[in-house]
Amino acid sequence: QVQLVQSGAEVKKPGSSVKVSCRTFGDTFNNFIITWVRQAPGQGLEWMGRIIFMQNIINYAQKFQGGVTITADRSSSSAYIELHSLKSEDTAVYYCAREVHSNSWKDWGQGTLVSVS
Amino acid sequence: QSALTQPASVSGSPGQAISISCTGTSSDIGGTNYVSWYQQHPGKGPKLLIFDVIHRPSGVSNRFSGSKSGNTASLTISGLQPDDEADYYCNSYTTTSTLYVFGTGTTVTVL
Secondary structure: OOEEEEOOOEEEOOOOOEEEEEEEEOOOHHHOEEEEEEEOOOOOEEEEEEEEOOOOEEEEOHHHOOOEEEEEEHHHOEEEEEEOOOOHHHOEEEEEEEEOOOOOEEEEOOOEEEEEO | OOOEEOOOEEEEOOOOOEEEEEEOOOOOHHHOOOEEEEEEOOOOOOEEEEEOOOEOOOOOOOOEEEEEEOOEEEEEEOOOOHHHOEEEEEEEEOOOOOOEEEEOOEEEEEO
């Protein structure tokens, strides 16, 4: 049973940055493909990007290119997403999720609320 | 890459069957079998219901089924139950640089 545990809620000022972590438990991190999804208050899900850890491939949604950085660290079995130059519109819950079946996400973190004000 | 189009809401009585449509283009749904569906209860994270258009992960009820025709995918919930009341999202792989796109989301109400 794989678990994804995310870092806690953050309150940030506009223009600052924040880094959200997603630590994985229960399987070999090398094989992981971790995706990041955001959900603004009362809004739908939005795909932000992913990292294929073994191949060190990182893909970003065009909308977020340049505004976020996705990384991973084998030693801590963790993936990270850093959001730069925060705006109030970036207030959202950010989820990490693991690809288990092809191009879909079965295991999800609990979500991290980032509030920008 | 625009979000896939879903109806805002669908409702049904307990025991009934309902379907939720998800319409895209030939650059996403019409060009791939990587279509998935997610259920999200209020305040909770998404749960995978369907992957690769028609397949259910282990542990997901067979009351949930998926299909696709052309640029439109559909999720059918049969034998509607009160706990099915939730938001539902489709997702598709795309041939653009934005690899995946979610649908706009559908709120299911059990009458």
